[in-house]
Amino acid sequence: MGRFHHHADGTVHRHDHDHLEDDHLEGHHLEGHHIEEHARDVGDHTGYLETGSTRVEVLEALLSENDRIAAANRRDLAEAGVRTVNVMSSPGAGKTTLLRSTLIALEDRLRIGVLEGDIATSIDADLLEGHAAAVALVNTSAGFGGECHLDAVMVRSGLTRLPLRALDLLVIENVGNLVCPAEFDVGEDARAMIFSVTEGEEKPLKYPVMFRVADVVVVNKVDLLPYLDFDLDRFLANLRDVNPDATVIQVSAKTGEGVAVWFDWLCGLVPSAPAART
Amino acid sequence: MHELALSQAIAASVERHADGRHVTRVRVRIGHLRQVVPESLRFSWTLLTEGSALDGTELLVEHVPAVVACNDCAEMSTLDLPILVCHACHGHDVTLVSGDEFLIDSIDVMEVA
């Protein structure tokens, strides 16, 4: 089902790739070509007429507005000399527990600020208060449809409440959710994903976007491995299939096993971080 | 929930591009490797736009298959699972040709007389 495009210069040409939803299979080999062709059209394209309506090419990333504000956040953070890590996971994987021990362990090495994304409560922020150099809470429930993740606008509002110049590192605890946070850039330098061994080996295949965006995957709750059927090797193989480049760190935020490797990874984000004291 | 946030982003962008004109149709292109269920996206779109200026605007979701080109044997594979692998030689040295799209393609607007 081709479409005729009328151009400003009077030429008409046919687009044979309007395969929406049902008939996408036969047309998939055209994809790369499709994008280029449309991109080229954009300059002098005035749209084609169809019963009183005009087609307007948009060709804009779906989250372009979010991305624009994320870029502003990134610029402000860089200007203030702050490195930022976005910590994501499903609910209860151990973000707050790990973050709390991180703040205590790195107190003398880094000035760490925390931006807590929480749907409606201040429970996690309260747990961290007193251990971080500064904590800002962002409740996400105010936004319609935005309950389940932090977006760049929410983070921007949190940044205004943090003494950025007095920080080396900003840790953003995202809302517990394996889907949305992965799509929303908030201006971070690195993305950490906390995965709990109670979640099942197939998660990387079910939530590939999250596992693909992660720079580091922290495998938490390894203290529970003796009590679970969890097949760690299969999980790691699934993770490699989806994201061959991610750093993997196995820890127990509860017993402290492996956490030093995570601390070092975080310090590695900050060029000025002093080495671990022995 | 995810789809509702995406609908909001689409609506904001569409209203900007419509520039006050009535919008009859919106086309988005979403790659297979994105976690978007077209059905739920259309459902939340209807929910979100109800009673707004975009009430009744049709949302067409083009699902773009995930296709990789193999850098070893040059074969093209269409992926079902999000594993970037060549189905012919099982090599992992592949280039993603399509499937990552997250794009508002175009809108149809009524010309004001």
Ligand SMILES: Nc1nc2c(ncn2[C@@H]2O[C@H](COP(=O)(O)OP(=O)(O)OP(=O)(O)O)[C@@H](O)[C@H]2O)c(=O)[nH]1
């Ligand atoms: N056994 C064990 N339990 C842990 C470990 N880390 C965290 N937990 C427990 O897991 C539960 C959830 O931990 P949180 O730190 O609140 O998880 P979270 O990711 O911050 O949760 P949300 O912010 O609600 O998404 C708590 O009961 C923790 O005590 C661990 O390494 N081992």
Ligand SMILES: [Mg+2]
């Ligand atoms: Mg938490």
Ligand SMILES: [Zn+2]
């Ligand atoms: Zn969300």
Ligand SMILES: [Zn+2]
């Ligand atoms: Zn191959």
